Amino acid sequence: xxxxxxxxxxxxxxxxxxxxxxxxxxxxxxxxxxxxxxxxxxxxxxxxxxxxxxxxxxxxxxxxxxxxxxxxxxxxxxxxxxxxxxxxxxxxxxxxxxxxxxxxxxxxxxxxxxxxxxxxxxxxxxxxxxxxxxxxxxxxxxxxxxxxxxxxxxxxxxxxxxxxxxxxxxxxxxxxxxxxxxxxxxxxxxxxxxxxxxxxxxxxxxxxxxxxxxxxxxxxxxxxxxxxxxxxxxxxxxxxxxxxxxxxxxxxxxxxxxxxx
Amino acid sequence: xxxxxxxxxxxxxxxxxxxxxxxxxxxxxxxxxxxxxxxxxxxxxxxxxxxxxxxxxxxxxxxxxxxxxxxxxxxxxxxxxxxxxxxxxxxxxxxxxxxxxxxxxxxxxxxxxxxxxxxxxxxxxxxxxxxxxxxxxxxxxxxxxxxxxxxxxxxxxxxxxxxxxxxxxxxxxxxxxxxxxxxxxxxxxxxxxxxxxxxxxxxxxxxxxxxxxxxxxxxxxxxxxxxxxxxxxxxxxxxxxxxxxxxxxxxxxxxxxxxxxxxxxxx
Amino acid sequence: xxxxxxxxxxxxxxxxxxxxxxxxxxxxxxxxxxxxxxxxxxxxxxxxxxxxxxxxxxxxxxxxxxxxxxxxxxxxxxxxxxxxxxxxxxxxxxxxxxxxxxxxxxxxxxxxxxxxxxxxxxxxxxxxxxxxxxxxxxxxxxxxxxxxxxxxxxxxxxxxxxxxxxxxxxxxxxxxxxxxxxxxxxxxxxxxxxxxxxxxxxxxxxxxxxxxxxxxxxxxxxxxxxxxxxxxxxxxxxxxxxxxxxxx
Numbered sequence: 010x011x012x013x014x015x016x017x018x019x020x021x022x023x024x025x026x027x028x029x030x031x032x033x034x035x036x037x038x039x040x041x042x043x044x045x046x047x048x049x050x051x052x053x054x055x056x057x058x059x060x061x062x063x064x065x066x067x068x069x070x071x072x073x074x075x076x077x078x079x080x081x082x083x084x085x086x087x088x089x090x091x092x093x094x095x096x097x098x099x100x101x102x103x104x105x106x107x108x109x110x111x112x113x114x115x116x117x118x119x120x121x122x123x124x125x126x127x128x129x130x131x132x133x134x135x136x137x138x139x140x141x142x143x144x145x146x147x148x149x150x151x152x153x154x155x156x157x158x159x160x161x162x163x164x165x166x167x168x169x170x171x172x173x174x175x176x177x178x179x180x181x182x183x184x185x186x187x188x189x190x191x192x193x194x195x196x197x198x199x200x201x202x203x204x205x206x207x208x209x210x211x212x213x214x215x216x217x218x219x220x221x222x223x224x225x226x227x228x229x230x231x232x233x234x235x236x237x238x239x240x241x242x243x244x245x246x247x248x249x250x251x252x253x254x255x256x257x258x259x260x261x262x263x264x265x266x267x268x269x270x
Numbered sequence: 271x272x273x274x275x276x277x278x279x280x281x282x283x284x285x286x287x288x289x290x291x292x293x294x295x296x297x298x299x300x301x302x303x304x305x306x307x308x309x310x311x312x313x314x315x316x317x318x319x320x321x322x323x324x325x326x327x328x329x330x331x332x333x334x335x336x337x338x339x340x341x342x343x344x345x346x347x348x349x350x351x352x353x354x355x356x357x358x359x360x361x362x363x364x365x366x367x368x369x370x371x372x373x374x375x376x377x378x379x380x381x382x383x384x385x386x387x388x389x390x391x392x393x394x395x396x397x398x399x400x401x402x403x404x405x406x407x408x409x410x411x412x413x414x415x416x417x418x419x420x421x422x423x424x425x426x427x428x429x430x431x432x433x434x435x436x437x438x439x440x441x442x443x444x445x446x447x448x449x450x451x452x453x454x455x456x457x458x459x460x461x462x463x464x465x466x467x468x469x470x471x472x473x474x475x476x477x478x479x480x481x482x483x484x485x486x487x488x489x490x491x492x493x494x495x496x497x498x499x500x501x502x503x504x505x506x507x508x509x510x511x512x513x514x515x516x517x518x519x520x521x522x523x524x525x526x527x528x529x530x531x532x533x534x535x536x537x
Numbered sequence: 538x539x540x541x542x543x544x545x546x547x548x549x550x551x552x553x554x555x556x557x558x559x560x561x562x563x564x565x566x567x568x569x570x571x572x573x574x575x576x577x578x579x580x581x582x583x584x585x586x587x588x589x590x591x592x593x594x595x596x597x598x599x600x601x602x603x604x605x606x607x608x609x610x611x612x613x614x615x616x617x618x619x620x621x622x623x624x625x626x627x628x629x630x631x632x633x634x635x636x637x638x639x640x641x642x643x644x645x646x647x648x649x650x651x652x653x654x655x656x657x658x659x660x661x662x663x664x665x666x667x668x669x670x671x672x673x674x675x676x677x678x679x680x681x682x683x684x685x686x687x688x689x690x691x692x693x694x695x696x697x698x699x700x701x702x703x704x705x706x707x708x709x710x711x712x713x714x715x716x717x718x719x720x721x722x723x724x725x726x727x728x729x730x731x732x733x734x735x736x737x738x739x740x741x742x743x744x745x746x747x748x749x750x751x752x753x754x755x756x757x758x759x760x761x762x763x764x765x766x767x768x769x770x771x772x773x774x775x776x777x778x779x780x781x782x783x784x785x
Contacts, residue, residue: 163359169351
């Protein structure tokens, strides 16, 4: 009787702190301790959020952001993995591309927006390309490091037992690099979200970033919070989805905690 | 090769590679014959090249000069299969898939290679773990999978590179018994590298002692202890005498190797 | 053909393409022009003001993030109850693009340095916190035991065993955090500021001074490269005992 109850209680513990913060915020805002202009009550925000979900406006913005995110992510991930594998396997490729990439990587993607917008007339395509920029490098470097850190003995054993050429690539190298690729994709997805939101803040009329920026400009603080919460939830859901996928696809690997670029 | 000839014939093998100051000779003019079904153990000080020798036989390292010939008794049979010290299992494959890896690469159809793999797992006592992943197994179990994988490949010669070195003493003893049992049952030719004299004498028909680098064959010791040999053999007086004899010569080489390292420490 | 030839080839191809108008030289000026523009601007002192502004914002953001993130990360790594209490909050906030907090900070702190620095600081903070906490939590407990065994207690244990053991992760976190802070500062300048390199890029674009714009890109790239390589060198010197940079 004691064991199951205690474990269930223990799982709730992590939620205590955020819940307390919300309650404190609600009270402080309602009693004027916090200025409602800056910190509207969580209940107000929640109500507005639900209303915007109900009339579809929020979902429209969300959908647009997600669409841009998907396009940008695919643009970053597919070439990113390919180039990362190539750089990991071939020293010459690595030496050739590394200086170029190292120089381009620190530049915030959003700076390229004007240039890309001009070169690619289509606005949405420009957004996708801009948001894919830095994420591409993230995926490349994580994948490349993954290849470089492969256990050489495992590769040698695989060759010894007859895996060569194309077979080796498909049945040994790819699965071996999959954990690192996954980490790269997770980081890349997170970063793509950042840039999509930033680009929307700068230049879009619709989308979560635009909603965020425009509501600030007209000082509709509650709406800004609604947009902020939605972005946060989107980020959390995406991270959770990647984690879930990782656990299903590569049950045999741990996540690499950090990757330096 | 002439009938009745050796299973493995190593002649004047020299292995060298470019080092910090010029050419580093790992093995110098090694000659060795291994008979079919024989269990040969290689011992020597650290760095003497015994693992290198094994890797050359396996085709994993290249030689500078000399010959390595492995007789193929049945066409299509791979000449060697190696059991690695760090098991080197493919972590993304289940135990069963790992054992099937060799035959899979040779195009053996699935039902056949799966039946074979299960038989091998039975042999090493891991039938229940066929669907497990390597990271779920203990060190000893992983090594057993490594042995099963090598055996599943049905090689002419089984090569084992200090397979039990990374295990705790108790697991080591259990696996030594298993190796003896497997070898008796399957009759495969084995070349076994170890740094433990006791292990070499327990398992081997002959013990080959290599010198400090550059590795040469210092002496070959036949092991006249009977078969089937169990762990009780360790208690016999002949065993102790053999250990002393070999150790006397091995000790020389170990000291030589330590002296060389003192003179030329790794930077 | 050495691997270093590839970038040279690409630059040469770009140079030719721009000069022969295969690509519009107005929007893709030749690399030689960009390099010349950069050196002109640097010697004329035009960049320095904005570069300095960006650097000071970066320094501010990084200091705030580090001073908050490292101690808290160490604490989280060492005391499990604290970690369990904060972990869900951190996990929930980590995926949030911190730039989305910019409008909030603009409201709270007005349009000014505070908002810019704070947004960048928060971005770096989460990275530094996560890296430090992760690295501290995974210190080999046997090291700590050995330390205690040899008489190190309390502050001494912390200074002589725990801190050095956590140092690789801390430095990696700082390095990543610095990169993130720089990116965020520039992005924020682009979006909302009236000074700084990010804003400069925006102004150049508005005036269609593409050569200057690319020169600014180059400068930003070099700054970022210098910062992370610099920290990596510090890491290498401080951690001569570690086999390789990169904390698994």
